[in-house]
Amino acid sequence: MTNTEIEQLITGMAAKGRKAARKLAALPTAIKDSILLDAAKELEAQRDFIKAENKKDVDAGREKGLSLAMLDRLTLSDKVINSMIQGLHEIAALPDPVGKMDEMKRRPSGITVGRMRVPLGVIGMIYEARPNVTIDAAALCLKAGNGVLLRGGSEAIHSNLALAGLLQKVLAAHNVPAEAAQVIPVTDRYGINVMLAQEQFIDVIIPRGGEGLIRFVTENSKIPVLKHYKGVCHMYVDESGDVATGIRLAMNGKTQRPGVCNALEGMLIHKSIAPCFLPAAAKELMAAGVELRGCEQSRAIVPEIVPAQDSDWGTEFLELKMIVKVVDDMDEAIRYIEQYGSQHTEVIVTNSYANSQRFLREVDASAVMINASSRFNDGGQFGLGAEIGISTTKLHAYGPMGLEELTTRKFVVYGAGEIRQ
């Protein structure tokens, strides 16, 4: 395809998506839910076809020499298909955010004014290898009354197009324009640029993938982007912290699933508890295969800690490595988090009421926790039902984004002929 053809194709898809989204916005909850449940049935019915299309992607990926981890993410196994089906059921069961009214109040002028939740419009999703995102993200967007334009990676194109065909069949069966959920069939990078210029038709872009993809999207988008680059999460053990709790949270935060954004990448330890906490914590973490990289003070207590390089501070390891730093006080811990954190998740281990409240107030991160594992920063764990992503920027959404974050609120006014004086 020439660039002009790509422009025409994607602009046309975005425009049709906008039009379809207007229909979706006014759709009753019951119809949206039956679309989701029918999509679940259709996934079951088309299981063999979806797996066959997916096999084309996996075979091509193997030939191209994709890593085992990449191939794993790419594969739509029965287990992954089952979880997509379950996800559709779960999203259908969630309360519909659209139409919810609150803050209704009578004003001195006589009017009654309040706010009504309405869909955002059209969501543009840009993601990499996981084809299950096609169903998960589309389902959340549709439930919130939004059209969705999906642009997955080239490795997953057969899978994504098969899944889009399935969704569109179900939409059409419910008299909803099929363009409410579309997968862009071209996957070269120029297509992303074209997509990011459709500010007339797309309301928000949600990228999911590596930091490189997200930076590319942010730098080139004319449309607002909801994103997080990375998760550099810390746990601060203050002088009153419970040692056993600190060790348990460190182990869970670092070792339960080291490759995810809410895994711990560092421990900050108050100097007065370090001699007690560090030897026990280091022993357990090291026994689990964690490499600790620390400051001089930490190495004076536990010599097995590797000296930290300058580049280690603020690094998202995503593997069994972790920095350790002994700090003089909470001020130093908060300053360190300001400098090296990624506004994702920050944890304090403390038994001091005053310290817990101060940490909660002053630390700037999408989730701030007292005596709980950083691994809880997740839409499901927080009770949002499902998440479409996580935001570490503050505008519109900060933290995991669920159905509500895919909507906005307009003002509604009930009058009886009132005029402004």
Added chain:
Amino acid sequence: MTNTEIEQLITGMAAKGRKAARKLAALPTAIKDSILLDAAKELEAQRDFIKAENKKDVDAGREKGLSLAMLDRLTLSDKVINSMIQGLHEIAALPDPVGKMDEMKRRPSGITVGRMRVPLGVIGMIYEARPNVTIDAAALCLKAGNGVLLRGGSEAIHSNLALAGLLQKVLAAHNVPAEAAQVIPVTDRYGINVMLAQEQFIDVIIPRGGEGLIRFVTENSKIPVLKHYKGVCHMYVDESGDVATGIRLAMNGKTQRPGVCNALEGMLIHKSIAPCFLPAAAKELMAAGVELRGCEQSRAIVPEIVPAQDSDWGTEFLELKMIVKVVDDMDEAIRYIEQYGSQHTEVIVTNSYANSQRFLREVDASAVMINASSRFNDGGQFGLGAEIGISTTKLHAYGPMGLEELTTRKFVVYGAGEIRQ
């Protein structure tokens, strides 16, 4: 100043603003309020100085041949200074949004999770001739715990710098870094470009002024922009609408203050009520000096209506002109609003329950009203206390933006050592 010097100056100011904002974020409400009340006192004390500085701007403006309307907006009369003082008192009296926690709930894992309102960080304001915005906007930003970087028009530079000096004196007296509120002292356009590239230090840009300024800001900003371009507001009179109500709302919407964004620019009238409504409405509007420009059907009923040009549909007149269109039904009215509205304010005049509910749900605008004047779309009228602007885009804020829209919410977790299974 060379471009390099401007870059250094503005980057330095933005960086210091970010640092000062961290202090502000943790400031107790009582201190923020006494800063605002002391600023009010200081305005009274410095009244003559402020007026003298403002006179320099007004004299220069007169020499440059600014229009009377521009000179009027530029002038800090005693009345305007009084309203700034009153505004400071009102903002001090508003509840502090920062620290408010809600949606606290216990999760099956044992953690308690909720959301806490926190400041956005640093707000960049870009505005034109009105120097009173310097105080009004800074006061709202400070109350919400945000730093503010203000860039006013060149015509008002003496006034703006004098007002910034006043604010900084008060901030310093309360041990808050003066850089919490800064006015950029250079006013050439390149400075705006530099400001719009400070995404590292500025969290959101709020432009206030003409459509040209706002388009320039939106197209050049790397920082999210909260804005509205224009207000093309309509009133739809359905077949069940009360004629007297329709006329009252049309008069109020068009004539009470025609130059503002929530003034009415058009009337859509159901064909079956048009013969009854239009003659009476046209008579009253024309008697008030309003020029009506209408479709053929409207002219068949009231021949004095001027034929509308194609360019009239969707125009923001901001003066005593208004389009009139007879429509077949509500579908046509809603389609017209979709095509020509600006997602600002849309009004229905009706006595039909079903039509009122459908209009409320389906019309996409920051405020949708039943039997009330479009002129009510205003932060004060809606009970937000004061507004820093209005947004007609949906991300983060849709409609008038008050203190709450200058904040965001982070997740907070109270745990007792829980880990993720």
